[in-house]
Amino acid sequence: MVLSGANIATWIIVGLATAGVIARPFRWLEAIWAVAGAGLLLALGLLPLDQGLRAVLRGTDVYLFLIGMMLLSEVARREGLFDAVAALAVNLARGSTARLFLLIFCVGAVVTAFLSNDATAVVMTPAVFAAARKARADPLPLLFACAFVANAASFLLPISNPANLVLYASHTPPLGAWLTRFALPSLAAIVATYAALRVAERARLAGPCAQAVDQPRLTPGGWLALAAIGATAVALLAVSWLNVQLGLPTFVLGAATTLIILIRDRAAPWPLVRGVPWSVLPLVAGLFVLVAGLAHTGVVAALAQALEVAVHASSAGAAAGAGGLLAFGANLTNNLPAGLVASAVVAQAHPPARVVDALLIGVDLGPNLSVTGSLATILWLTAIRREGVNVGFWRFLKVGALVAPPAVALAIAARLLIG
Secondary structure (H helix, E strand, O other): OOOOHHHHHHHHHHHHHHHHHHHOHHHOOHHHHHHHHHHHHHHOOOOOHHHHHHHHHHOHHHHHHHHHHHHHHHHHHHOOHHHHHHHHHHHHHOOEHHHHHHHHHHHHHHHHHHHOHHHHHHHHHHHHHHHHHHHOOOHHHHHHHHHHHHHHOOOOOHHHOHHHHHHHHHHOOOHHHHHHHHHHHHHHHHHHHHHHHHHHOOOOOOOEOOOOOOOOOOOHHHHHHHHHHHHHHHHHHHHHHOOOOOHHHHHHHHHHHHHHHHHHHOOOOHHHHHOOOOOHHHHHHHHHHHHHHHHHOOHHHHHHHHHHHHHHHOHHHHHHHHHHHHHHHHHHHOHHHHHHHHHHHHHHHOOOHHHHHHHHHHHHHHHHHOOOOOHHHHHHHHHHHHOOOOOOHHHHHHHHHHHHHHHHHHHHHHHHHHO
C-alpha cells in the first residue's frame, strides 16, 4: 500500500462520504452522500471508470433481491396484511408489553432465518409499528427488537443475510456444514441480543398495553401477499440448497405478486411504485464503488498480509481479532461492502475455516452497533421514517453499544469452541 497523493485523496473522499451517510448533514438521504463520494472518485480519476462500473454491476443480485422484497412489502402493506398480523400479535400478548416485545423478537428471528434480515426490516417493520399503535404501546422498543434481531439471526442459514453469500462468494458451505458451524453461535447471538436489549429497554417495557383489539379479516389480496411471502421463503431455501443466487427468484416473485394484485384490483401501478423506497438502490451502488476505491489503493493486499501473519501466530487469536475488527469496521462502510473487502482478503490470504466464519459473524452481527452498519438497519430506518418516527445515529448507538459487543464476543467464542 503506497502513501501517494491519489491514495490519500481516495481515503479522504471515502471517509467524508461515509461520514455523510452516518450523520446525514442537511437531512439529505444517505444515498446522496454515497453516490456523491462514488462520483467524485470516478470524476477525479482516482478509480478507473471500468472498475467503478464493475463495482456497480457486482451488486446486481443484491439490487434484484431488494426490489423483490420491497415490492412484496408494499403490496402486503396496501392489502392490509400488516394490520391483520399486528392485531394478532397484540391479542396474543394479552396486555403485556414485555410479552409483545418477546413475541416480535421471536417472529423476527424466524423471518430473518428463512427470508433474510432485509426482509425483516422491510416486511416486519410496518407490521410492528401497526402492532404498537393498536396496543397503545411505546413503539420504539418494539421497533428496536425488529432492527436488532434482523442482524442477530442473520447467520443461522446461508440465505439469512445477502452478506453471507457476498463473503463466501462461490464457496458457500453446504447447508449441513453451515448448521454445524453456525447453529451454536447463532443461538448465542440471538439470546445475548434479546437479553441485552430487554435490559436496555426495561423501563419502556414495564407498562401494560391494550388487552385485546378487533381482528380484521384478511382480504383476498392480503392472503395472496401472505402466500407470496411464504412462497418466497420456500424458494430462497431451495435456491440456497442448490447454491444459486437469491436475487432473481426474489425479484420474479415480488414483481409477479405485484402484477397479479394490480390486475386483480384494476389499479394503476404508480401509487404502489411511489411507496417503494428506491433510494436504497443507489445507496448500495455507491457503497460498492467506495469500497472498490479503497481496494484500488492497496488496502486489500495489506489486510491479507496482516491476516496471514496473525494466523501464523495463532488461528484462534486471528479469528477473534479479525472478527472483532470487522464487526467494528462494518459500521464504517456498511456490512455489504465490508463483506466484499473481507471476501477479497480471504481469497488472497486463504485463512482456516474458523477465521472465515469469525469474519462472517463480525460482518453480520457487528452492524448492530450503529444505524448505518447494515443494509437491513438502513431499510428499517427508511421504514420507520415513513411512519413519522426517526432514530438518529447517537440514539441508536447508545443502545447498540450495550447490545452488539457481548453478542459478537459470545458468538465468536461459541464458533471457536466448535473447533
